[in-house]
Amino acid sequence: MSQTELVEFLGTYGEPAFRARQIARQLYVNQVDDVMQMSDLPLALRQRLTDDCRIGSLTQVRVVNTDDNLTHKALFMLPTGEQIESVLMIYKDRATVCVSTQAGCAMGCTFCATGRLGLLRNLESHHIVEQVLWARRTLRHLSKTTTPTTPTKHTDDAWWGDDGGHPDALPQHLGNVVFMGMGEPFANYDRWWQAVERLHDPQGINIGARGLTVSTVGLVPGIKRLADAPLPINLAISLHAPNDALRSAMMPVNKRWNVAELIDTTREYVHKTGRRVSFEYVLLQGENDTPELAGELADLVHGMLCHVNLIPWNPVPGMPLGRSERQRVVAFQRVLQTAGVPCTVRVERGVSIAAACGQLAGAAISGP
Numbered sequence: 001m002s003q004t005e006l007v008e009f010l011g012t013y014g015e016p017a018f019r020a021r022q023i024a025r026q027l028y029v030n031q032v033d034d035v036m037q038m039s040d041l042p043l044a045l046r047q048r049l050t051d052d053c054r055i056g057s058l059t060q061v062r063v064v065n066t067d068d069n070l071t072h073k074a075l076f077m078l079p080t081g082e083q084i085e086s087v088l089m090i091y092k093d094r095a096t097v098c099v100s101t102q103a104g105c106a107m108g109c110t111f112c113a114t115g116r117l118g119l120l121r122n123l124e125s126h127h128i129v130e131q132v133l134w135a136r137r138t139l140r141h142l143s144k145t146t147t148p149t150t151p152t153k154h155t156d157d158a159w160w161g162d163d164g165g166h167p168d169a170l171p172q173h174l175g176n177v178v179f180m181g182m183g184e185p186f187a188n189y190d191r192w193w194q195a196v197e198r199l200h201d202p203q204g205i206n207i208g209a210r211g212l213t214v215s216t217v218g219l220v221p222g223i224k225r226l227a228d229a230p231l232p233i234n235l236a237i238s239l240h241a242p243n244d245a246l247r248s249a250m251m252p253v254n255k256r257w258n259v260a261e262l263i264d265t266t267r268e269y270v271h272k273t274g275r276r277v278s279f280e281y282v283l284l285q286g287e288n289d290t291p292e293l294a295g296e297l298a299d300l301v302h303g304m305l306c307h308v309n310l311i312p313w314n315p316v317p318g319m320p321l322g323r324s325e326r327q328r329v330v331a332f333q334r335v336l337q338t339a340g341v342p343c344t345v346r347v348e349r350g351v352s353i354a355a356a357c358g359q360l361a362g363a364a365i366s367g368p
């Protein structure tokens with residue numbers, strides 16, 4: 001519940017508004033997970049709340065970790081039985097959680113494990129917030145109980161590039177939330193936005209707007225809404241192909257809003273907000289990774305305040321696709337750089353536990 005909802009709820013008990021503020025502080029700042037631990041509340045109220053309420057509604061099914069204990073993937077079950085996943089990633093200078101906004105996804109991108117599930121349901125805002133609370137609790141626990149290990153040297157040439165670094169000391173604070181897990185956030189806009197406001201609330205979880213990043217497959221109405229939204233959160237757009245023929249084959253959404261409409265809307269967004277956008281471009285061997293396509297991409301985004309993230313595809317069992325080889329990625333990146341388009345290659349965390357981009361599918365597909 002937001003503070004306003006807590007005030008209303010406590011009002012039904014005849015309790016004053018300051019009790020709601022106390023409870024919000026216990027839930028979102030102190031992060032207690034048992035009402036009886038809220039020692040600033042009268043015992044009778046705590047007992048009544050214990051009888052009537054429960055903190056959280058997700059059941060944690062399991063958590064697995066990899067990358068020297070710096071990447072943690074949680075599988076949760078909703079009260080209605082569907083499963084979702086969240087991934088906590090600890091880097092040299094920050095900690096980030098990637099959260100789901102839907103169970104499954106209706107968008108059907110051909111390279112994505114979640115897309116195979118179809119849409120199972122929209123998440124409520126509290127399901128989204130709760131994933132962030134899990135990440136904060138996990139980070140807090142890790143920072144108290146573990147010391148960073150020496151980074152594993154990856155000898156496999158397939159895993160190279162910038163993975164965000166290895167910390168000397170674990171960060172205490174979860175500063176970043178990316179809405180890039182299962183689902184398309186703009187297809188569940190209102191509930192997702194409620195979660196954004198709840199996460200940003202300075203009296204509560206207090207994550208800065210610049211620490212919040214939403215990723216969309218290119219739902220043009222959502223981009224327009226975000227341009228008028230009151231919080232300056234970051235926008236990432238999954239582009240993955242620079243022309244309609246290729247993009248429609250990879251991403252059915254392109255038949256509804258094509259590349260030209262998406263890019264025009266993005267340019268308007270940048271003009272209106274003054275904020276830089278990121279384009280995500282997953283690289284599939286022999287599909288969308290030629291220097292010619294890199295040139296098309298450079299022309300498409302020319303002059304825009306943007307950054308391109310190149311993401312060598314993360315394997316999904318049973319998908320007949322290949323991850324671009326290193327020299328193809330380098331050649332692609334070089335074309336963009338020569339054209340003056342800022343770009344980086346993102347090597348993903350969590351690949352071995354199916355926690356990286358495009359690999360999340362609950363227990364249905366994604367393995368450990």
Ligand code: SF4
Binds near residue numbers: 114182
């Ligand atoms: S890539 Fe994103 S939008 Fe596309 S199917 Fe997967 S979860 Fe949905």
